[in-house]
Amino acid sequence: MSLRLSTVILPHRRWHEGGRSTWTRAEQLGFHAAYTYDHLSWRSFRDGPWFGAVPTLTAAAAVTERMRLGTLVTSPNFRHPVTLAKELISLDDISGGRITLGIGAGGTGFDATALGQEPWTPRERADRFAEFLGLLDRLLTEDAVSYEGDFYSAHEARNIPGCVQRPRLPFGVAATGPRGMRLAARYGQAWVTTGDPKLFEDGTPEQSVRALRGQAEKLADACAAIDRNVNDLDKVLLTGFTPDRNRPLESLDAFVDFAGRHRELGFTEIVVHWPIPGSDFAVDEKIFERIAMEAPAQLR
Numbered sequence: 687m688s689l690r691l692s693t694v695i696l697p698h699r700r701w702h703e704g705g706r707s708t709w710t711r712a713e714q715l716g717f718h719a720a721y722t723y724d725h726l727s728w729r730s731f732r733d734g735p736w737f738g739a740v741p742t743l744t745a746a747a748a749v750t751e752r753m754r755l756g757t758l759v760t761s762p763n764f765r766h767p768v769t770l771a772k773e774l775i776s777l778d779d780i781s782g783g784r785i786t787l788g789i790g791a792g793g794t795g796f797d798a799t800a801l802g803q804e805p806w807t808p809r810e811r812a813d814r815f816a817e818f819l820g821l822l823d824r825l826l827t828e829d830a831v832s833y834e835g836d837f838y839s840a841h842e843a844r845n846i847p848g849c850v851q852r853p854r855l856p857f858g859v860a861a862t863g864p865r866g867m868r869l870a871a872r873y874g875q876a877w878v879t880t881g882d883p884k885l886f887e888d889g890t891p892e893q894s895v896r897a898l899r900g901q902a903e904k905l906a907d908a909c910a911a912i913d914r915n916v917n918d919l920d921k922v923l924l925t926g927f928t929p930d931r932n933r934p935l936e937s938l939d940a941f942v943d944f945a946g947r948h949r950e951l952g953f954t955e956i957v958v959h960w961p962i963p964g965s966d967f968a969v970d971e972k973i974f975e976r977i978a979m980e981a982p983a984q985l986r
Contacts (some may be wrong), residue, residue, distance in 0.1 A: 688718075688775040688956070688982075688985065689945055689949045689953065689954065689956060689982070689986075690718035690954060690955040690956070690957075690986040691717060691718060691945075691955075691956055691958070691976070691977075691978065691981060691985075692717050692718045692719040692720065692721070692754075692955055692956070692957045692980050693712055693717050693719075693721070693723065693924075693956070693957065693958055693959070693960050694721045694722060694758050694957050694959050694960065695708055695712065695720055695721070695969075696722065696723055696728075696731065696924070696960070696962060697723065697736060697738070697739060697742045698723050698731055698734060698735050698737070698855060698895070698962070699735065699738040699811060700735065700737075700925065701737075701742075702970075702979060705737075706745070707743070708960060709745075709746040709750060710749050710750065710794055710866050712750075712753060713750045713751070713752060713753040713807075713909075714961070715975060715978040715979055716978060716982070717753055717956075717978060718754060718783070719753060719755065719756060719786065719880075719955075720731065720746065720750075720753055720754075720755060720759060721755070721756045721757060721786075721788060722742055722743060722746075722758070722808055723739065723757070723758065723759075724739035724740075724757040724758075724761070724765075725739075725768065725795070725796070725797050725802045726762040726764060726796060726797050727796045727797075727800075728795070728796070729795070730846035730965065730966070731781060731806065731965075732796060734890075735820060738755050738921070739757055739760070740773050740777065741857045743755050743777055743781075743785070744754070744776075744777060744780055744929050747777065747782075747784065747785075748780065748869060750784075750837050752784075753784070753918070754784045754785070754786055754789060754876065754902070755781055755784050755785055755786070756785055756786035756788055756858070757786075757787060757788045757789070758858070758860075758878065758924055758957065759788035759789050759790040759858070759860045759878065759902055760787060760788065760789045760790075761789065761790050761791060761792030761793075761797065761815075762791070762792055762811075762815055762818045762837075762955070763792040763793075763797035763798050763800075763816045764797050764800060764801055765818075765836065765851060766909075767772075767821040767822040767825055767838055767840070768819055768823065768825065768838075768840050768843045771822055771825035771826055771845055773846065773913055774787060774849070774855060775826065775845055775847075775848060777933055778849045778850045778851060778855050778862070778870070779850055781850075781854075782850065782886040783849070783851045784848035785855045786855065786856050786857075786875075786876070787850075787855060787856055787857050787858065788857075788860060788878055788922075789812075789822075789857055789858070789859060790809075790815070790860030790861070790878070791811045791815035791860075791861075791866065792806075792811055793816040795884065797887050800911070801822070802897055804903070807963070811865070812863075812865050813836070813837070813904075814837050814838075815866070815912060816869060817835045817836060817838055817871065818837070818838060818867065819838050819859070819869055819873050820873075821833055821835065821838050821840065822874055822875075823854070823857075825826035825840065825843060825845055825852045826845065826848065826849055826850070826853075826939065827854050827856035828845070829844065829845065829846050830842055830843065830844050831843045831845070839891070840915055845965040852883055855876035856865070856874075856876060857873050857874050857875055858874065858875070858876035858878045858920070858922055859873060859874035859878065860877075860878040860879065860880075860900055860903075861874070861877060861878075861879070861915065862879060862882070863986045864904065864908075865909075867901075867905050867908040868911070869906045870908065871911070871912055871916075871919075872909035872912060873916055873933075873972075874919055874929065875906045875918075875919065875920065876920035876921070876922050876955070877905050877920070877921050877922065878922045878924060879898065879901055879920050879922070879923060879924070880899060880924045880925075880926075880928070881894050881898055881923070881927055882894065882897035882898070882901075882928075882929035883927065885897060885928065885929055886927055886928065886929060889928075890929055890930040891928070891929050891930050892910055892925060893929070894928040894929050894930065894947075895949065896945060898928075898948070898953075899951050902914040902921065902952050905919070905921075920955055921952050921953045921954050922953070922954070922955040922956075922957070923955070923957065923958060924957045924968070925944075925951050925957060925958050926958070926959050926967065932967070932968075932969050933973060934958075935969040935970075935977065936960060936969070936970075936973065937955040937973060938973070938977055938980055939977055941977045941981050942981055942984050942985065945981065945985055946985065949985065952961065957978070958974075960974075961974050
């Protein structure tokens, strides 16, 4: 089974001061997809430049032709299904059907309080995510939707002509727990994980592989419960958050070894962060480009 290689480009550069050239270079290097974070601000980048995901992806769609584009990940923290659906349909149209929506329940970071609300509890996030995802699925597949839920409402929301991709653009559902896995099995065309966050500080790569194997088994169980073949879903690993950190990007051989071990777990797509000097994602750009150009052939 071949393994696709993708990248995530953080939206921290002005479009005409390196932003545009990064996205076009990603396509030149042959990445399967280029994603961006959908946050209002994020961690150590909070006090510096940070741009919106949807306008960034719109601009990227206009300067690329083949590469898929998307979010890793969008969440209900500051989004509403009705307005998000309209933006996604527009993005899918502009890109010629190249958009994937990575979507998750969200967390307790800056996005959780930027609109003035108190952070939701894990259960509240899970409840909202389930309703958000179900309504968004309808909005992207039906011409008109009315809905009254516990958290979200829609009144004759029109979404004509719908997505270029039919019946809608694909969802990559980020999940690690039982409820999230059930949502991935029901709505996802892909499952997204960053590994087990509890292992990031003190865990080992071997422990991470075991944890990821356990997550994949839970996804398979969730699919089996609704008579869905787990192989119908792509399995996407967003790197940089396992105990390996950036070590797989230190050399071509290191990356091929890392990616090969995770391909054996059933992963179909590995996503690496575009290098950012002076950050947690600082890696040698020449090695990064060599990995992008040469690793996929070694992982077929």
